[in-house]
Amino acid sequence: MYSFLRGTRPILGAMILAATTVLPVKPAIAVEGGIGAYFIGTRDTFAGFVPEAGTYTALTFDHLNGSVQGLSLGGLPIAADADVQLNLWRLNVTQVFDAQVFGGTPAIDITLPYVIGDLSFTAIRPPLQGASISDTASGLTDVTVTGLVGWHRGNLHFSTGLSVFVPTGDYQTASINVANRTINALSVGKNVWSFQPYLAATWFVPERGFEASGAISLLVSEKNDATDYQTAPALQLEGAVLQRFRSGWGVGLAGYTYQQLDDDSGRGADALKIALGASSLKARVSGIGPIVTYSGGTLLGAEASIKLKYTHEFSAKRRLESDIVTAQLSLAF
Template sequence: MQQSTNYKLGAFCMAACLSISAPQAHALEGGTSAYLLGSRDSFAGIVPGAGTYVGMDFITFSGSIAGLSLGGLPIAADTDVDVNLIKLSFTHVFGSTLWGGTPALNLNIPILDADIGFQAISGPLAGDDISDETSGIGDITITPMVGWHSGMLHYSAGLSIFVPTGSYSTASVDIPGRSIDALSNGKNIWSIQPVLSMTHFNPKTGREFSGATSFLFSENNEATDYQTAPAFTLEATAMQHLPSGWAFGGSGYWYEQLKDDSGTGADNTRAALGVDSLRSRAFGLGPIITYSDEMFGRPVSFKLKYYKEFGVKRRFESDVLWFNATMTF
């Protein structure tokens, strides 16, 4: 296909976002993980030629959960969350060889605006509609990676490092004001995520199959003594690319915690919610559309995707709408 190179370059930049910090909004302290599910999709396994790739993501999602822990405060009530995210992504691919492959470095900077709401069902605020909101820079992510190519098969290995740069504070309750201060911009923990990604792309037919598997490990949140258990994520995407630069397909993911959370914070959350386990799980599925072309003499790519989550347990069950624009320099 004549535009296969543009597909690879543009779509890689979108896929090279690789990871994104989520707001500290159970299992899963805060109802979300450090990694935003569905970040790896089309051309996830491709590391292109040397250059700098700059992307911007606009993400909005809303979800609900039946009880969670926020900033060390167990909330035994149905809770709704709405989040708007702008993410700046910078990827530099080096003009050198490492372990027989192409090395690259990615940086993600999320800027978020989030709010939650629930009706208190116990304690001094029982019966009141409670809400909280926050905005600002979240936890940034740094991902070194190396990519290899073998005919129509492309694969890469990376390590995402989630840095606790977002502001964080434990929850406080204002009884006279009938309110709480529980949301933070960051998760107050370091996390790492080794990831393996692969793409099979046939430039003659335009068919693409991409997938990524990763494991997320987080340190203990000392402010709340909450240890989020390791989690496994599998993401997959199938696309049909057209000579016009458009591509259509579907994308999905499976997220599963490998064991239960631990620590005093997790014990208190289990007791408050009256549950035996906080292990979380989620599935997501939805359509994806991309378009690759040139603008101002530079390769540019656009992507729009939507995820509907189902089978969710002990984390926010969300609807996610995601738009990305990426340019190569």
Template sequence: MIKRSIGAQIISRAALGSVFSLLLVESAFAGEGASSDYLQGTYGDFQAAVWGDAGVYLRNDLAYYDADVGAHARGGKVSAKLDQQMWLNNLQLVWLSDTTLWGARIGSAVLVPYFANIKASGDLSTAQGTASASGDEQGIGDIYVSPLMLNWVNGEHNFTFAPALYIPTGKYDEDEALNAGRNYWALDVSGSYTWFDADAGHEFSMTTGVMFNDRNSDTDYKTGTEFHLDALAAQYLSESFGLGIVGYYYKQLDSDDGPLQGPVDASSIQAEGAGFGPAVIWNQAVGTRTLSVIGKAYFDTTSTDRFDGNLYMLSIAIDL
């Protein structure tokens, strides 16, 4: 029988609070800055809806994202190219309880993202000519808080409901080329499901959610409502080792709203993206505790009005 993984028992949610793109072009792509509080790879994980014993859990995610937005034209008047590389570290603390509410166990989670380094460079062409800019940034991003999580179990089926807030705690200055924060609140209403056959070592997990974004008061720009879906299929080869395939799909349900730099209509901006890649998990006993190490890679296969690139993530989790 395969044991449940401690790393998966910790909520795998992660915040991406950074505005990647340069001020020069930050309003020219869907999701202000061509990005979002949602980042592929941070919602999908092994046993996404499986909870461990009551207690406190610690997890750290280190991610590297190398992506670009290619030549982008709107009405033949605005075109841009943007390249960015990012090192992101997420530190999250999760509390799980045996207390029940509506037949579900309750818990809560908080995550603090730290951008160790963000570098970006880009070009913008308008009727007035072409300009280039580059920049780098580091600092704490927008903190993620899920004050009340609910978890139900029915045999091999696990369900978790975990609404969360992204709090605009990251540094933001509309006159700066790069920012660690997004300068608006966001509510993510999401849930996870895991089917886990411990005898055969089979698993299927998915997390889906809808994110509602507030308006950026400094730029008067509002990112459209966002839908996201992350999934994983895995096979455990032993009690301590498993392999899987991860994938994601993202789509804005409605368009952005707000003024743009250049003759671009925000109502025509609606992002979409998808990608997949490999995943691996290894569990190791450390005294009376269990240490989990999780590796994942995501390769974007399609991106519209959104960054396109490769993301690599290494996670370490342990029960305290």
């Protein structure tokens, strides 16, 4: 079983890291910027499994196409329906140690993300009323470092860890050019430290090829001093159910739900409430879609795995609602 899981685990390493992760890359919305430091949905297959000692790498590409009704970017409240596109590349490296901590296997995960983001909307208020606005940003975003420990009890595998999102990505407050009817608001960084403790579990029956995985996490962020915007803590639930076959292929469903536990605060949040005529900025979103995996190949002398996933988000409030396509290549050395 462990040889099989070793082939698919780089995906998990990438996910755990990313999750715990990662993904710090998003334009700055209630959840300032409309999306949090963690790229939700990263923990899906083998979410709770920590593999044997070794080095695991994963390269993940996400294409996100979404929209939001009102957002705050770089301190600028935008009271308009906005479209956002993101192309995100994440290089994930996980080192699993040949040691024990509290009877479990320790590991560390680092995620290096690069993003290209595009924003477009039609301004509905002066001084740019009626103008078609677009903005683009690209670059290396916030690095994520995750420490974790995993345990095995028969078919049950579980882990816990803490992800730290480091504000290494470029960030700027918004500016408006009235003469040219343009804005400069997108940033690749979040300008805040964020922390995400998580607990994940995987139930895998190798003789049947059945897997059920799930994770729960809490994302807590510092206040953005540049915009005086405090994003409230958010609870995230993620999971996946897959059937794996002897051919190496697996198919299933993956999904998640995100819910802020309180309202955003600070002068930046108050300005957005006034612009939107909203009494609260508490955000939520859910997503679900098919997932396909393959393990058993080799590349560059390493065991290789791939993952393809499509996620449709729904029931979004005060947060970006998107369709997301994910492709991932994982290598276990």
